Amino acid sequence: xxxxxxxxxxxxxxxxxxxxxxxxxxxxxxxxxxxxxxxxxxxxxxxxxxxxxxxxxxxxxxxxxxxxxxxxxxxxxxxxxxxxxxxxxxxxxxxxxxxxxxxxxxxxxxxxxxxxxxxxxxxxxxxxxxxxxxxxxxxxxxxxxxxxxxxxxxxxxxxxxxxxxxxxxxxxxxxxxxxxxxxxxxxxxxxxxxxxxxxxxxxxxxxxxxxxxxxxxxxxxxxxxxxxxxxxxxxxxxxxxxxxxxxxxxxxxxxxxxxxxxxxxxxxxxxxxxxxxxxxxxxxxxxxxxxx
Amino acid sequence: xxxxxxxxxxxxxxxxxxxxxxxxxxxxxxxxxxxxxxxxxxxxxxxxxxxxxxxxxxxxxxxxxxxxxxxxxxxxxxxxxxxxxxxxxxxxxxxxxxxxxxxxxxxxxxxxxxxxxxxxxxxxxxxxxxxxxxxxxxxxxxxxxxxxxxxxxxxxxxxxxxxxxxxxxxxxxxxxxxxxxxxxxxxxxxxxxxxxxxxxxxxxxxxxxxxxxxxxxxxxxxxxxxxxxxxxxxxxxxxxxxxxxxxxxxxxxxxxxxxxxxxxxxxxxxxxxxxxxxxxxxxxxxxxxxxxxx
Amino acid sequence: xxxxxxxxxxxxxxxxxxxxxxxxxxxxxxxxxxxxxxxxxxxxxxxxxxxxxxxxxxxxxxxxxxxxxxxxxxxxxxxxxxxxxxxxxxxxxxxxxxxxxxxxxxxxxxxxxxxxxxxxxxxxxxxxxxxxxxxxxxxxxxxxxxxxxxxxxxxxxxxxxxxxxxxxxxxxxxxxxxxxxxxxxxxxxxxxxxxxxxxxxxxxxxxxxxxxxxxxxxxxxxxxxxxxxxxxxxxxxxxxxxxxxxxxxxxxxxxxxxxxxxxxxxxxxxxxxxxxxxxxxxxxxxxxxxxxxxxxxxxxxxxxxxxxxxxxxxxxx
Numbered sequence: 017x018x019x020x021x022x023x024x025x026x027x028x029x030x031x032x033x034x035x036x037x038x039x040x041x042x043x044x045x046x047x048x049x050x051x052x053x054x055x056x057x058x059x060x061x062x063x064x065x066x067x068x069x070x071x072x073x074x075x076x077x078x079x080x081x082x083x084x085x086x087x088x089x090x091x092x093x094x095x096x097x098x099x100x101x102x103x104x105x106x107x108x109x110x111x112x113x114x115x116x117x118x119x120x121x122x123x124x125x126x127x128x129x130x131x132x133x134x135x136x137x138x139x140x141x142x143x144x145x146x147x148x149x150x151x152x153x154x155x156x157x158x159x160x161x162x163x164x165x166x167x168x169x170x171x172x173x174x175x176x177x178x179x180x181x182x183x184x185x186x187x188x189x190x191x192x193x194x195x196x197x198x199x200x201x202x203x204x205x206x207x208x209x210x211x212x213x214x215x216x217x218x219x220x221x222x223x224x225x226x227x228x229x230x231x232x233x234x235x236x237x238x239x240x241x242x243x244x245x246x247x248x249x250x251x252x253x254x255x256x257x258x259x260x261x262x263x264x265x266x267x268x269x270x271x272x273x274x275x276x277x278x279x280x281x282x283x284x285x286x287x288x289x290x291x292x293x294x295x296x297x298x299x300x301x302x303x304x305x306x307x308x
Numbered sequence: 309x310x311x312x313x314x315x316x317x318x319x320x321x322x323x324x325x326x327x328x329x330x331x332x333x334x335x336x337x338x339x340x341x342x343x344x345x346x347x348x349x350x351x352x353x354x355x356x357x358x359x360x361x362x363x364x365x366x367x368x369x370x371x372x373x374x375x376x377x378x379x380x381x382x383x384x385x386x387x388x389x390x391x392x393x394x395x396x397x398x399x400x401x402x403x404x405x406x407x408x409x410x411x412x413x414x415x416x417x418x419x420x421x422x423x424x425x426x427x428x429x430x431x432x433x434x435x436x437x438x439x440x441x442x443x444x445x446x447x448x449x450x451x452x453x454x455x456x457x458x459x460x461x462x463x464x465x466x467x468x469x470x471x472x473x474x475x476x477x478x479x480x481x482x483x484x485x486x487x488x489x490x491x492x493x494x495x496x497x498x499x500x501x502x503x504x505x506x507x508x509x510x511x512x513x514x515x516x517x518x519x520x521x522x523x524x525x526x527x528x529x530x531x532x533x534x535x536x537x538x539x540x541x542x543x544x545x546x547x548x549x550x551x552x553x554x555x556x557x558x559x560x561x562x563x564x565x566x567x568x569x570x571x572x573x574x575x576x577x578x579x580x581x582x583x584x585x586x587x588x589x590x591x592x593x594x595x596x597x598x599x600x601x602x
Numbered sequence: 603x604x605x606x607x608x609x610x611x612x613x614x615x616x617x618x619x620x621x622x623x624x625x626x627x628x629x630x631x632x633x634x635x636x637x638x639x640x641x642x643x644x645x646x647x648x649x650x651x652x653x654x655x656x657x658x659x660x661x662x663x664x665x666x667x668x669x670x671x672x673x674x675x676x677x678x679x680x681x682x683x684x685x686x687x688x689x690x691x692x693x694x695x696x697x698x699x700x701x702x703x704x705x706x707x708x709x710x711x712x713x714x715x716x717x718x719x720x721x722x723x724x725x726x727x728x729x730x731x732x733x734x735x736x737x738x739x740x741x742x743x744x745x746x747x748x749x750x751x752x753x754x755x756x757x758x759x760x761x762x763x764x765x766x767x768x769x770x771x772x773x774x775x776x777x778x779x780x781x782x783x784x785x786x787x788x789x790x791x792x793x794x795x796x797x798x799x800x801x802x803x804x805x806x807x808x809x810x811x812x813x814x815x816x817x818x819x820x821x822x823x824x825x826x827x828x829x830x831x832x833x834x835x836x837x838x839x840x841x842x843x844x845x846x847x848x849x850x851x852x853x854x855x856x857x858x859x860x861x862x863x864x865x866x867x868x869x870x871x872x873x874x875x876x877x878x879x880x881x882x883x884x885x886x887x888x889x890x891x892x893x894x895x896x897x898x899x900x901x902x903x904x905x906x907x908x909x910x911x912x913x914x915x916x917x918x919x
Binding site: 352 | 618623631642646700708709724726729734739780817868880894895899901903
């Protein structure tokens with residue numbers, strides 16, 4: 017089925033289908049009422065590697081208890097931006113941030129903020145599953161808890177089981193909790209990493225292309241998992257897979273690379289809007305597959 | 309519900325008392341690690357300082373030009389210097405062809421398995437105490453002839469240099485791109501010529517570096533010479549069938565003498581030896597680092 | 603591997619002989635290396651056979667070394683060797699591992715590079731030069747400071763009391779520490795740097811301090827390699843000759859205290875070999891060497907296997 021795109025001024029145009037109707041697109045959920053935690057407000061955020069500006073002037077709001085997807089071509093700073101939300105970019109020397117990131121009103125770059133504490137509240141899952149190979153499944157899940165000095169077996173057991181259940185992994189591993197974390201399949205390892213992130217009870221979970229290294233079936237399970245998780249956590253996911261973004265996210269932010277090779281936010285809106293009625297031409301081009 | 313167990317509001321991101329304990333542990337361990345690094349460097353500084361101070365004051369023309377070591381009467385390290393130059397020179401002549409060819413074999417011709425075995429053998433050989441190498445050479449180059457001789461000393465030093473040169477050659481050749489070899493072979497140049505003129509020539513700077521390091525190492529070895537070249541008070545030029553002195557031997561013998569003058573000479577010789585070894589090492593390492601940075 | 607390319611193309615007529623010669627001679631050279639290793643073991647065994655036939659394995663446990671009486675036992679030297687090497691490892695392992703951690707995880711690049719360079723230089727200093735420094739500078743210093751302090755605080759423990767000479771087991775241990783530090787630091791640093799960044803990231807993302815990341819993610823991953831580094835250091839300490847010979851006191855007896863004078867296998871061979879009478883005495887000294895050879899080769903092999911396991915990581919490069 018071909019669809020025609022009529023060039024029209026961006027301020028005033030009739031809705032034009034930019035891709036075949038996707039039944040997976042659900043209307044954006046209304047903002048939950050008890051959304052007191054997990055809201056991130058980003059204002060005029062710039063990220064520099066040395067003198068090079070990698071990310072330019074981002075201003076957006078991540079709504080709590082929803083999934084926000086960040087899409088865009090490779091190299092436009094999506095991952096860099098994601099990492100500024102839990103200050104993981106500071107692991108790379110000579111990285112600098114300007115602007116503000118507020119988690120529930122608190123500026124995370126305030127000098128009094130301890131990045132260690134921040135990362136407990138804002139967790140992260142990475143592109144390639146990275147369970148600790150020298151630890152068992154059990155130890156992997158509770159690794160974060162042990163950092164805060166919680167060692168009582170009863171407490172650890174409880175949190176571990178709860179996290180593994182929340183990550184939809186409990187049934188598969190409950191009989192082999194002592195085996196090594198890397199003895200699982202790729203998809204299971206990633207769910208283990210998610211369980212590990214959940215165990216420290218964060219408010220926000222950042223996911224950097226969490227399923228891109230996995231096979232389609234494992235990917236689907238991760239996506240189902242994310243849909244379940246959103247009731248309790250704020251999720252921000254970077255993905256280069258547009259269909260994935262349209263399937264699971266409530267809000268979508270489209271990044272692209274400017275002429276000075278810095279990434280910037282083109283448009284952010286509810287997922288339905290972005291994929292059916294984007295306001296920017298660049299967005300429309302991207303989601304309709306006009307350029308990579 | 310997420311966040312319910314966290315204290316909401318100020319303090320959530322700024323940490324708790326437990327967190328500050330972790331911060332203090334972090335800072336403490338970082339300091340411990342830094343102290344450890346300092347502890348490693350202090351002995352180096354101490355050795356350099358004392359050898360230089362004591363050695364320079366012992367440096368005089370006599371030290372460099374006289375040979376006899378009659379107790380308390382003076383003399384110098386001339387025989388030792390000559391001996392080191394000769395024995396290390398001969399050792400290099402013996403070890404380089406073997407070592408380079410062996411490195412060539414491992415990298416160019418050997419199968420994966422045998423390459424690994426040879427590399428392993430080289431690493432084990434490097435770990436054999438040098439005194440046992442001296443004993444080894446003694447058994448077939450000194451004992452049968454009942455004669456301590458400098459040739460045995462050179463062979464012992466060559467055995468020590470051999471695996472070092474082989475490993476360096478092999479590592480350097482690994483870096484030469486395959487395309488270079490293929491281009492040469494495609495032009496009809498036979499294998500042996502390819503390896504010699506193309507591969508080895510490309511890798512020559514690195515191989516020379518490895519040889520220099522091996523030379524510096526051999527120059528400083530004492531134990532393998534103890535029962536091969538034995539050492540001597542006489543100047544020996546070219547007499548490889550007889551005992552010969554060497555700088556490290558000179559240092560060792562003079563250090564153990566109860567006479568102040570001999571000890572002074574030991575410091576002087578140690579300074580010379582240290583200077584040589586350090587200069588070679590610094591030259592080599594700065595050149596490698598510079599090359600690597602390109 | 604480039605060998606496939608080379609062997610397939612050598613069909614040039616006139617170059618064939620040259621090729622075969624070249625290949626052959628390089629193969630001989632490589633085999634010579636392996637043969638050398640085997641030959642060392644064989645020759646040392648052959649020339650010490652007299653001792654093994656005379657004493658058998660009780661040579662290793664014999665406590666007396668008396669050339670006049672014709673009794674030779676290796677135990678005092680074995681004990682001295684192991685004690686000196688153990689002291690060295692006990693000091694050098696923590697210092698070396700922490701230094702490796704500092705250089706690879708904590709130090710800024712501008713500091714790490716010169717520091718690493720200096721530690722590598724330490725490894726290049728000839729043993730006899732360190733021995734000279736040890737005899738005239740370190741040993742007297744230790745006697746006046748560290749040894750005196752240990753005796754004053756712990757002297758009531760039998761092994762830690764007694765007269766201090768400076769020259770003795772303790773100084774030998776300290777000098778060995780200095781000499782094996784570069785080995786431990788260099789190899790530990792390599793294996794620590796081989797730990798994938800994703801492991802560190804995972805631990806950081808859970809909210810860990812830098813030390814916690816090192817302790818809980820990096821070190822466990824690199825553990826077998828670090829152990830390998832320490833064992834390699836131990837192997838070096840066992841075989842180190844000149845510096846030890848010059849500061850250990852050369853007394854053929856099991857040390858009565860930490861500060862007593864004693865002898866290692868290497869120092870015994872170094873001091874007695876040239877005056878030994880050919881026959882059972884020389885044979886026994888060579889037998890001592892054989893014991894040392896077996897010890898160091900075992901250490902070396904075990905250590906390298908451990909290091910290779912970390913340096914070539916799980917799942918390939």
